[in-house]
Amino acid sequence: AQKVTQAQTEISVVEKEDVTLDCVYETRDTTYYLFWYKQPPSGELVFLIRRNSFDEQNEISGRYSWNFQKSTSSFNFTITASQVVDSAVYFCALSEASNDMRFGAGTRLTVKP
Amino acid sequence: KAGVTQTPRYLIKTRGQQVTLSCSPISGHRSVSWYQQTPGQGLQFLFEYFSETQRNKGNFPGRFSGRQFSNSRSEMNVSTLELGDSALYLCASSLFLGGHTNTEAFFGQGTRLTVV
Secondary structure: OOEEEOOOOEEEEEOOOOEEEOOEEEOOOOOOEEEEEEEOOOOOOEEEEEEEOOOOOOEEEOOEEEEEEHHHOEEEEEEOOOOHHHOEEEEEEEEOOOOOOEEOOOEEEEEEO | OOOOEEEOOEEEEOOOOOEEEEEEOOOOOOEEEEEEEEOOOEEEEEEEEEOOEEEEEOOOOOOEEEEEOOOOOEEEEEOOOOHHHOEEEEEEEEOOOOOOOOOOEEEOOOEEEEEO
16 A cells, blocks of 8 residues: 655744755555645645656755655655745655555645745 | 636535536646545545546545546536535646556646535
8 A cells, every 4th residue: 555654744944944854655566656746825736846766866956856765765855945935835645556646644834034 | 828727716515415616627638636635634536537537536435426528627526515525625637648657747726615
């Protein structure tokens, strides 16, 4: 069975601090996909990144970076020099053979000015 | 390019009633999935439609149903509403490529359903 754990329920940082959001997943499949989404107060889920199980390369996109480690079943997300606009709930998700996603409980990030 | 459109944005219904929510996917996307989001259970998968066929279904009672039209627009229906059905219902569309290639899903703003 697939499972996604985001152990950090809430994180609060001051602007310009770096912050890492943790995501640990469980799956029996060898082919799977991992995602990160951002949910601002408006409600829609904003797609941030998709990574397949065969691609362990880390990725950097501006202030965002992702660290995928199959050995520890983790797909962590780091925001460098956080900004107030980064305040949102962030979800990690996993999908296997079917197209549905299993989401973690989410991490609420608050960036204070 | 227009995003995923969900209507209505807000809805208040009475217990026992039924409700229909609508989702228009991104142009060219043929896969539409529905999710329920509640404070207690988080984001849960309801079902997925592709080419007018339900491909996958989550663990929800039969009161929850859906369909997809030939233009890929989708509707979901909840009959005999219960208080616990109060939630944000999110629709996602994706460019399903076939086989085992899961592409990213793009979400609408959701329909917030309140059952009183």
